[in-house]
Amino acid sequence: MRYILIGRGKMGRLLQETARAAGDQVEAAFGREDLDQLGRLGKVADVVIDFSRPEALPEICSYVRRTGTALLSGTTGYTSDQLRELQALGSAAPVLWSANFSLGVAVLARALRDVTGVLRPEFDIEVTEVHHNQKTDAPSGTAKLLVEAMDPRQELTPVYGRQGQTGRRNREEIGIHALRGGTVAGTHTVHFFGPDEELEFTHRAASRQIFVNGALRVARLLPGRANGIYDLENILFGE
Numbered sequence: 001m002r003y004i005l006i007g008r009g010k011m012g013r014l015l016q017e018t019a020r021a022a023g024d025q026v027e028a029a030f031g032r033e034d035l036d037q038l039g040r041l042g043k044v045a046d047v048v049i050d051f052s053r054p055e056a057l058p059e060i061c062s063y064v065r066r067t068g069t070a071l072l073s074g075t076t077g078y079t080s081d082q083l084r085e086l087q088a089l090g091s092a093a094p095v096l097w098s099a100n101f102s103l104g105v106a107v108l109a110r111a112l113r114d115v116t117g118v119l120r121p122e123f124d125i126e127v128t129e130v131h132h133n134q135k136t137d138a139p140s141g142t143a144k145l146l147v148e149a150m151d152p153r154q155e156l157t158p159v160y161g162r163q164g165q166t167g168r169r170n171r172e173e174i175g176i177h178a179l180r181g182g183t184v185a186g187t188h189t190v191h192f193f194g195p196d197e198e199l200e201f202t203h204r205a206a207s208r209q210i211f212v213n214g215a216l217r218v219a220r221l222l223p224g225r226a227n228g229i230y231d232l233e234n235i236l237f238g239e
Contacts, residue, residue: 001220002045004038004069005029006060007052011074014212015049022216035059043067046223049215054078061085065092070222073097074215076141090229094222098232099141101214105188106232108203109149112190115201116150123194125150126175130187138178142188147174150190 001024005012008031016026027044030037032052038059050060050073057078064071071089076099078086089095100106116125129143139160147158156174186205192198205211218235 001025001047001223002027003219004041004045004048006035006038006048006050006056007031007075009051011051011208011211014208015051015215018209018212019216024216032056038063041067043069045069047072047219049073049219050075051215054082057082057085061089064089064095068093068227070094070219070225071096072215072219072222074099074101074211077137087229090227093227094225094230095228096218096222096230096232096235099145100186101211101218101232102203102205103214103217103236104203104210105142105145106214106236108188108201109146110233110237112146112201113149113152115192115199119192119194119199121171123192123199124169124171125156126177126191126193128177128179128189128191130179130181130184132183132185133180135180138180139176140178140186140188142186143176143178146188146190147176150174 003019003024003026005015005026008029012029016029019026028041035056036059039062047070048060048064050056050071052075054075054077070093073086086095086097127143127147129140131140151174157170157172159173159175161177185207187202189200189202191200218232221235
């Protein structure tokens with residue numbers, strides 16, 4: 001496989017090391033200071049892998065539209081307009097965006113979809129996510145992914161933390177809480193609080209390597225697919 005990598009942070013460096021160790025070719029790797037050079041490249045790779053920042057999106061979109069190169073993106077913090085721009089790229093190439101490339105999180109999201117249909121509305125749902133003190137966005141993209149799995153029609157009202165005299169909890173709300181500290185790679189817990197019983201689902205990432213392994217596994221499956229927007233369920237479960 002041949003890759004173009006966008007992002008030179010911890011994830012970008014780990015992606016580069018892991019890809020090369022597997023015998024794949026990293027044709028180019030760009031950071032924010034030299035991303036403009038992407039526009040000078042032709043189609044030199046099978047997949048563009050983007051783990052950078054939302055402001056890199058215009059350059060990436062331009063390149064993908066010009067070359068038709070498949071795109072795998074794990075960048076979080078996009079606005080709704082930016083997500084629509086990313087999804088529009090499906091007309092030019094196979095595009096996969098996910099807030100989390102852990103295989104365990106993909107399975108968790110699928111399970112939560114089924115479980116929520118059984119437990120609601122008798123059970124209240126709260127989500128907590130914990131990350132290292134360098135993370136810049138909150139709530140995490142993974143927390144949003146899990147909420148979307150449980151509430152695809154957006155019928156619940158997100159409540160981001162609580163303070164003061166908030167009144168009784170509304171049964172149509174879903175609490176989402178972000179904790180930041182230390183070097184935590186990522187812990188996500190979904191709490192179901194019912195009458196006289198509680199149920200929790202937790203995923204813990206021990207390191208960023210799980211996200212890298214998942215991203216590279218899925219990246220190998222993108223080239224050759226029809227243009228369009230894909231998600232992990234499309235790829236992993238054949239849906």
